[in-house]
Amino acid sequence: MISKSIKIALSILLFLCLFRMQYGYYEFVRFSAFVGFVFLAYQANQGGYNKSIFIYGTLALLFQPFFKIPLGRQIWNIVDIAVGVGLIVSIFIKKDNRQL
Template sequence: MPKLVKTILAILLFLCLLNMPYGYYELVRFVAMIAFAYLAYEANRGKKQTEVIVYIGLALLFQPFFKIALGRGLWNVLDVIVGVGLVTSLFIKPKQQDDLKNNSDHL
C-alpha cells in the first residue's frame, strides 16, 4: 500500500506544475498531509526513524491549515524535489536486519 500512496502522491505533486485551479492545490495539500502521515506511521511500524522524521516534516510542510507562503516558484521546486524523492524511494530496496547481521559476521 505505501508504494501505491507514493505513486499517487508523486503524480499529484507533478500535476501541480500545470496551471490548475486553486482548489486543486488545496486538495493536494490535504491529500499530501494525510498521505505523509500514513507513510510516517508505516515507517514507524518498520522501525525506520529517519523516514518517520522526514514524512512528519513533509506532512507539516504540506498541511493546509496554517499555510506556509513560499510563492509559486518555490512550491514548484519543492513539488518536483518531493515527487522525485517519492519515485526514487519506490526503487530503493531497504536493507534488512538479517543482511546487516550477516555482513557483520563476515568482518
C-alpha cells in the same frame, strides 16, 4: 504495497501542480499530501525506520492544509518536483536504515 501506491499517487498529484490549476486543486493536494505523509510516517514507525519517520513527518508539516506556508509559486514548484522525484526514488531503494 499500499505505501508504493500512495507514493505514486502523491508523485502524480505533485507533478500536476506544475500546471496552472484552480486553487481548489492545490488545497486538495495539500490535504492529500498531509494524509499520505502521515500514513507513510506511521508505516515507517511500524517498521522502525527512524529516518523515514522524520522525513515523512516533516513533509506532512510542510504540506499540512491548516496553515498555508507562503513560499511563492516558483519555490513550491521546486518543492513539488523534489518531493515527487524523491517519492519515486524511494520506491526503488531497499530500506535498510533501521535505528533503535
